[in-house]
Amino acid sequence: MNITKEQLFKRQITLSEIxxxxxxxxxxxxxxxxxxxxxxxxxxxxxxxxxxxxxHLIDFDTIDTTNLHRxxxxxxxxxxxxxxAVLAEFIKQxxxxxxxxxxxxxxxxxxxxxxxxxxDIVVDGTDSLPTKYLxxxxxxxxxxxxxxGSLYKFDGYVATFNVAQPNGDFSANLRDAxxxxxxxxxxxxxxxxxxxxxxxxxxxxxxxxxxxxTGIGTxxxxxxxxxxxxxxxxxxxxxxxxxxxxxxRQRRILEIFNKETYVxxxxxxxxxxxxxxxxxxxxxxxxxxxxxxxxxxxxxxxxTNYPFSIDKHISLSELNTHNLxxxxxxxxxxxxxxxxxxxxxxxxxxxxxxxxxxxxxxxGLQGFS
Numbered sequence: 186m187n188i189t190k191e192q193l194f195k196r197q198i199t200l201s202e203i204x205x206x207x208x209x210x211x212x213x214x215x216x217x218x219x220x221x222x223x224x225x226x227x228x229x230x231x232x233x234x235x236x237x238x239x240x241h242l243i244d245f246d247t248i249d250t251t252n253l254h255r256x257x258x259x260x261x262x263x264x265x266x267x268x269x270a271v272l273a274e275f276i277k278q279x280x281x282x283x284x285x286x287x288x289x290x291x292x293x294x295x296x297x298x299x300x301x302x303x304x305d306i307v308v309d310g311t312d313s314l315p316t317k318y319l320x321x322x323x324x325x326x327x328x329x330x331x332x333x334g335s336l337y338k339f340d341g342y343v344a345t346f347n348v349a350q351p352n353g354d355f356s357a358n359l360r361d362a363x364x365x366x367x368x369x370x371x372x373x374x375x376x377x378x379x380x381x382x383x384x385x386x387x388x389x390x391x392x393x394x395x396x397x398x399t400g401i402g403t404x405x406x407x408x409x410x411x412x413x414x415x416x417x418x419x420x421x422x423x424x425x426x427x428x429x430x431x432x433x434r435q436r437r438i439l440e441i442f443n444k445e446t447y448v449x450x451x452x453x454x455x456x457x458x459x460x461x462x463x464x465x466x467x468x469x470x471x472x473x474x475x476x477x478x479x480x481x482x483x484x485x486x487x488x489t490n491y492p493f494s495i496d497k498h499i500s501l502s503e504l505n506t507h508n509l510x511x512x513x514x515x516x517x518x519x520x521x522x523x524x525x526x527x528x529x530x531x532x533x534x535x536x537x538x539x540x541x542x543x544x545x546x547x548x549g550l551q552g553f554s
Contacts, residue, residue: 190282194236207399208236212282214398215239217304219292219320221268222246223255223383224334224390225310229272230258231391232308233280237398240276242287243300244269247522255380265482265522267551289523289551292316294447297323306394308332310387318366319447321346321359325438330397333359334390336378341386343410344424345393355431356406357424360438364427382414459531461518461544463553466493469516477517481530492553495520504530509537516542524549 190208191198198208214237218229221244233240248256248263248271256268263271269287276285292300297319301307307329309320317335324331324347331346346358389410396402409422428434461469469476470493477496481504499509511517511534519534521527524547531545546553 188281190236193282197235202401203399207401210398210400211236211395212238215241215303215305216308216394217241217243217301217306218308218310219243219316220310220312221272222252222310222312223378223380224312224336224387225308226256226258226268226272227384227387228308228310228334228390228394230276230279231388232394233276233283233285235391235395236280237283237394239284240286241300241304242269242273242285243290243292244272244287245289245291245523245525247525255378255383257380267523270551292319294319294442294445298327301327301329304329306330306332306397308390308394309334310390312336314366315447318359318445322438322442322445325355325358326435326442328355331358332390332393332397334386336382336386338377339379339382339413339415341382341389341412341414343386343389343393343405343412344408345397345404345406348397348404348406353431354426355434357426358434358438360441361424361426362409362422379414382412385412385414456532459528459535459544460547462547466518466546466553469518470494473516475515477512477515479517479519481519481521481527491550509534511538511541511543513538513541516544518544518546520546520549520553522549523551 194208197203198205216232216237216239218225218232218240221229221242225244229240229242246268248259248266248268250264253259253261258275259271267289269289273285273287276283301323307320307324309317309331311317317333321331328347328349330348333344333346335342344362346356348356350356393405396404407424409424410419411422412419426434428437478493480491480495480498482498482500519527519531524545527545527549531543534543
């Protein structure tokens, strides 16, 4: 079916504030969406549906049953699959004029500057406080606008940070609102959240992106919007820059960036001794009879065609390391979809069987081709 841009975006182009010129601005825009969960998934879908020309998605996580009540663009069949990959495929079917790409590796201090370098706008759809500060600081250093959103139970927070001003300066950023990263703020998994507030804040972020690109309306710059869904109340907290000029801001943020690790307390650097690469596994599969491959799945009774023979399939909910029988003269490779769950299982198994050779497949099944 041949659909033209004029047909697809007719109602939007009809708005005199948008018109064909505004629609073309959207088509020319490149947006990076970090996080494909409750905030990021509706943000990405609505931006694509609005006609954003290029969107890149970043999320290392897989879809879990507990995500589905608020991450409504994922189906039951998608449980256990990569969020960014599933969301990208959905958008491809929905938005023919959007070039969609994705990464299922985490965004870190080592790759953030490269990942945001090509984007016109960065959108924060994460629920990790260290990642929010990482994105903020990187955007200040590279002079990229950041559309920020966060959630706490029934409250939502939205702002557009680091926007270039006519005088050559930039608007306030996250560290002007909250100079230091709190260490006691629970994420959605720990505190819980209502799906309505997630959708409301996501749409506020979409609204900011569209206004920022088209140049219409009033942006949430130098302000933090705080919305409470129980009372239908909102307030705007005025933000003032802590720095006298942007060069001073960049120097200050660069000092922080060089010192800070931006690592969540529950995240850690993986022990290289407990890892095996896809290439190394391919060689060992050909030559080693002592190799045992165990698939670990986040869902029960998963039936999948694997690219190699496996010795055992275990659902995560059924895994009990103390009841697992292993042979000390064998090498065990633990495999999951992305190499995240498998590493945690490997770590747990090493505590129970410290003398057994147990490793996790780097990148999981998605990295094995």
